[in-house]
Amino acid sequence: MSDDMPRYGQRSDPGAAPDCPRHPGVRAVDYCKRCHRPMCAQCRVPTEVRAICVDCARENRLRRTTRTPVVTYGIIAACVVLYLVGTVSQQAERAFVFAPVLGYEQPWRFLTTAFLHASVLHILFNMLALYWVGRAIEPALGHWRFAVLYLLSAVGGSAAVLAWCFVQPATWMTATVGASGAVFGLFAAVFVLQRTSGADTTSVLVLLAVNLVYGFIQSGISWQAHLGGLLTGLAVTWVFVRLARPRRGVTPRRQEQRAGMVAALMAVAMVSLVAGVYTLLLA
Structure with missing residues (x-):
């Protein structure tokens, strides 16, 4: 065998190896099995099978310690507190309710307004939905992404x-309350996450369809808020999923x-959209 022939496992041209994105100018010796980014010997963390980079190793440690859906629990607590405050002081509740005017x-x-509720059944159903869905997707998205998703869906x-x-x-003077718009944003997030992972989305589509139709046929329910939260949740989650895809060199x-x-x-785009709608309505 010629001395020029590479041995099994060796590169035919070691100089063709990309640079380590964490240490520019240092040649990579392997690729992370999780994020597929190149890594030098200093960044390589061996596992039972192949190796991962130091960033993925750090992320694994963080995930083990951040599984508790603290944002979900915090939102539920805030809704319950504000509901109790509203039962004592309607004036305090009026300071937070939304109407276009x-x-x-x-x-x-x-x-x-997404933290206010009109009755015990109203807050019960919304908080149960938030509890079930939030516990599932907050660990998947991460705490701050989940918070952004919820808040933007509410708005x-x-x-x-x-x-x-x-x-x-005539709806210019109509007040609306409830977390339903934000919860529909979370349902939309479930659909996007399942869709991108290749999972069956039939159940979540049926759930969305039933709840949307119920909002249309039942009086006193703001189906507009449901639809707005749904569309916002779809867009926000899709953007986050796209940004989370591994990219070499990043x-x-x-x-x-x-x-x-x-x-x-x-968030700026949402504020601009609202300002634009008001400009047109008041022109």
């Missing part, structure tokens, strides 16, 4: 209520930073 000068109502639901004023101007930390910047841009 109020949201123009008091924009915080777009979000705070998206209120924005849809506002936009309906183009069709039915470290997980850098991807996390990009996701944070994009989340801020989505």
